[in-house]
Amino acid sequence: MAELELPRGERYRSLRRVALHRPLLTSGIVATSLVAMALEGIGLSFLFPVIEAAQTGGALSTAEGGIAGRLLSVYAAVGLPLTLEFLLLGLGCVMTCRYASAFAVKWLAAKLTKGYERALKDRAYELALGASVAYYDEEGSDDVLNAVLTQTRYAGRVIGRIVQFFQQGLLCVAYAAIALAIAPLLTMAAAVALGGLTVLFRYGIEPGYAVGDRVATANEQLQETAQAGTQGVRDVKLFGMRSDLLSEFRATLDRYATTSVAVRRNEVAIQSFYQLAVSLALFGLVYVAIRYRALSVSALGVFLFAMFRLAPRLSSLNATVYAIEGELPHLVRTHRFIDQLADRQEETAGAAVPERIDEIRFENVSFAYDDERVLDDLSMEIEGGEFVGVVGPSGGGKSTVVSLLARLYGPDDGAILANGESIQTYDLRAWRETVAMVRQDPHIFDDTLRYNLTAGRSVSERDLRDAAETALVTEFLDDLPRGFDTVLGDDGVKLSGGQRQRVALARALLTDAPVLVLDEATSDLDTALERRVHRAVETLDGDRTVVAIAHRLSTVANADRIYTVEDGRVSETGTHSSLTARDGTYAELYAMQRSERVES
Numbered sequence: 095m096a097e098l099e100l101p102r103g104e105r106y107r108s109l110r111r112v113a114l115h116r117p118l119l120t121s122g123i124v125a126t127s128l129v130a131m132a133l134e135g136i137g138l139s140f141l142f143p144v145i146e147a148a149q150t151g152g153a154l155s156t157a158e159g160g161i162a163g164r165l166l167s168v169y170a171a172v173g174l175p176l177t178l179e180f181l182l183l184g185l186g187c188v189m190t191c192r193y194a195s196a197f198a199v200k201w202l203a204a205k206l207t208k209g210y211e212r213a214l215k216d217r218a219y220e221l222a223l224g225a226s227v228a229y230y231d232e233e234g235s236d237d238v239l240n241a242v243l244t245q246t247r248y249a250g251r252v253i254g255r256i257v258q259f260f261q262q263g264l265l266c267v268a269y270a271a272i273a274l275a276i277a278p279l280l281t282m283a284a285a286v287a288l289g290g291l292t293v294l295f296r297y298g299i300e301p302g303y304a305v306g307d308r309v310a311t312a313n314e315q316l317q318e319t320a321q322a323g324t325q326g327v328r329d330v331k332l333f334g335m336r337s338d339l340l341s342e343f344r345a346t347l348d349r350y351a352t353t354s355v356a357v358r359r360n361e362v363a364i365q366s367f368y369q370l371a372v373s374l375a376l377f378g379l380v381y382v383a384i385r386y387r388a389l390s391v392s393a394l395g396v397f398l399f400a401m402f403r404l405a406p407r408l409s410s411l412n413a414t415v416y417a418i419e420g421e422l423p424h425l426v427r428t429h430r431f432i433d434q435l436a437d438r439q440e441e442t443a444g445a446a447v448p449e450r451i452d453e454i455r456f457e458n459v460s461f462a463y464d465d466e467r468v469l470d471d472l473s474m475e476i477e478g479g480e481f482v483g484v485v486g487p488s489g490g491g492k493s494t495v496v497s498l499l500a501r502l503y504g505p506d507d508g509a510i511l512a513n514g515e516s517i518q519t520y521d522l523r524a525w526r527e528t529v530a531m532v533r534q535d536p537h538i539f540d541d542t543l544r545y546n547l548t549a550g551r552s553v554s555e556r557d558l559r560d561a562a563e564t565a566l567v568t569e570f571l572d573d574l575p576r577g578f579d580t581v582l583g584d585d586g587v588k589l590s591g592g593q594r595q596r597v598a599l600a601r602a603l604l605t606d607a608p609v610l611v612l613d614e615a616t617s618d619l620d621t622a623l624e625r626r627v628h629r630a631v632e633t634l635d636g637d638r639t640v641v642a643i644a645h646r647l648s649t650v651a652n653a654d655r656i657y658t659v660e661d662g663r664v665s666e667t668g669t670h671s672s673l674t675a676r677d678g679t680y681a682e683l684y685a686m687q688r689s690e691r692v693e694s
C-alpha cells in the first residue's frame with residue numbers, strides 16, 4: 095500500500111467505526127468504567143472518617159460536613175453502627191466492587207479488541223478473495239497478506255489501548271473531583287500546571303502518528319522483501335540475489351527497529367519526565383497545602399492520597415495517548431485497505447448460465463491492462479463442441495483472450511457473447527463453473543493430490559480415477575508414496591512441471607465444465623505425452639468445447655478451427671491444412687517448428 099498522510103478526519107472516522115462495531119459491548123465498557131470511577135471516588139471518601147476515627151480514637155459523628163458527612167449519613171440511614179470496624183468493612187466492600195468492575199472492564203476490552211481484530215481479519219480476507227484480479231495486478235499479493243495478517247493485529251491492539259486510556263482517564267476524573275471538592279484553588283492551580291506540561295510534551299515531541307506511520311510503512315516493506323526472498327527462493331539462489339535481498343531486508347529492519355524504538359522512547363520519555371514534573375508539582379502542592387491552607391488533617395490526608403494516585407496515572411495517560419497515536423496508522427490503513435477492497439470486488443450477481451453453450455463470440459473486443467492496448471478490435475467465434483486452437487507470437491494477446499473469456503477481466507470495448515448474451519450479464523460463479531481454465535503455471539496447493547484434483551469438492555472415486563487417467567496423472571501415481579493421499583508440498587514442489595500441469599488438467603476435467611480452456615496447459619510435457627493428453631481430451635465427449643492456446647502447433651493440428659492472434663488482433667483463421675497452405679504467420683511458424691524437429 096502506498097505511504098499516505100493520515101488526515102485527522104480519517105483517524106476519527108476509524109475510531110468511530112470501532113466504537114460502533116459492537117455498540118452494546120462498547121456501552122458495557124463505558125458503563126463499567128463509570129462504575130469503577132464512582133466506586134474509586136466512594137472508596138477515597140471513606141478515608142475521611144477513617145482518618146478522623148484514627149485521630150479521635152474511634153469516635154465518629156454524623157455532624158461531619160462535605161463528602162464525609164454524606165457518607166456517614168448513609169451509614170446512619172442504613173442503620174449500621176459508626177465504628178472504625180464497620181467503616182473498614184464498608185471500605186472493603188466498595189474496593190471489592192471497584193476491582194471487580196476493573197476486572198470486568200479489562201475482560202470486556204479483551205473481548206472488544208480480539209473480537210474486532212477477528213472481524214477485521216475475517217472481512218479483509220473475505221474481501222481479498224472477492225477482489226478483482228486487476229486489484230492484485232496493481233497491489234501485489236504481499237501487500238494484501240500484510241494487511242490481512244499483520245496490520246489487523248496492530249489495529250486490534252490500538253483498541254485495547256483506547257479502552258485503557260478511557261478507564262484510566264475516568265479514574266483521574268474521580269481523583270480530580272475529590273481533590274477539587276477538598277481544595278478547589280489548589281487543584282485548579284495543579285491542573286493549570288499539569289495541563290501546561292501536557293501541551294509542552296505534545297508539541298515538544300514528534301507526533302505519535304507521524305512516527306507510527308513510518309513504523310507501518312517499514313512493516314509493509316519488511317513483508318514485501320521477506321516474501322520476495324521466500325517465494326522466489328530458487329531464483330534468489332540461482333541468480334545470486336541473496337546478499338542484495340538480505341541487505342534490503344536489513345535496511346528495512348533497521349528502519350522498522352529505529353522507528354519502533356522512537357515510538358517507545360518518546361512514550362517512556364513522556365511517562366518518566368511527566369512523572370518527575372508531576373512529583374515536583376506535588377511537593378509544591380503539599381508544601382502550600384500545609385503551609386498556607388487551613389485543611390483539616392483528614393482533608394489533607396485524602397487530598398494528598400488523591401494527588402498521589404492521580405500523578406502516575408496522569409503521566410501514563412499521556413504516554414498512552416502517544417502510543418495510541420503511534421498505532422492509529424495501522425487501524426486507519428486497515429480500514430482504508432478494507433474500503434479499497436470493497437470498491438474492487440468482482441460483480442458476482444447475474445442471470446443463470448444456459449445449460450448448453452452453443453456459441454461464443456468475441457465481437458470487436460478491445461482491452462488494455464493499464465494504458466497500453468493489448469487486444470484491439472478482436473473478433474472470433476467458437477461453436478459449441480468445437481476444438482479451437484489459438485496460436486501466435488509471444489505477447490500477441492492469446493492469454494488475455496482466454497482471461498477475458500473466464501471473466502478474470504472485462505473488455506473495455508466490444509462484447510463477448512455466449513448464446514447471444516454478453517457473458518458479463520451471467521452470474522459470475524456460475525460462469526466460472528462453465529469455463530474451466532488450465533493455466534501454464536497452475537497453483538498446486540500444499541495438500542494431498544486428492545485435494546488438488548477435487549479442489550475440496552466431493553467427487554466419486556470413479557470420476558477421480560477417470561480424470562486422472564485422461565490427464566495421464568495415473569502415469570506417475572504409483573511413484574507417489576501415498577498415491578492420491580500424498581501431500582504435494584508448497585506449490586507442488588514434489589512434482590515436475592509436466593506433472594503439475596497434468597494435475598491441473600485433471601482438476602479442470604473433474605469440474606465437468608462444458609468449456610475447457612487450455613492456456614499452454616501441457617507445454618511442459620514432452621511431445622509424445624502432450625499428444626497423448628490432447629488426444630484423450632479431444633475424444634472426451636462431443637459436447638465439450640475446448641479452446642487451446644499452444645506454441646507447439648502440432649498440438650492444435652486437429653482443431654476444427656485455428657485463430658492466429660498477433661498484436662491483439664486475429665490475423666488469420668482456418669484449419670491446420672488451410673493455414674499451412676497459405677503464406678501467413680501460421681505457415682511460417684509451422685515451417686520453423688518442423689525444421690527444428692527435423693534438425694533435432
Ligand SMILES: Nc1ncnc2c1ncn2[C@@H]1O[C@H](COP(=O)(O)OP(=O)(O)OP(=O)(O)O)[C@@H](O)[C@H]1O
Pocket residue numbers: 231463464468486487488489490491492493494495
Ligand atoms: N496482468 C497484466 N498486467 C499488465 N500487462 C499484462 C498483464 N498480462 C499480460 N500483459 C501484457 O499484455 C500483453 C499480452 O500478453 P498475453 O499474455 O496475453 O500474450 P500471449 O500471446 O499469451 O503471450 P505468451 O505466448 O508469451 O504467453 C503483453 O505485452 C503482456 O506484457
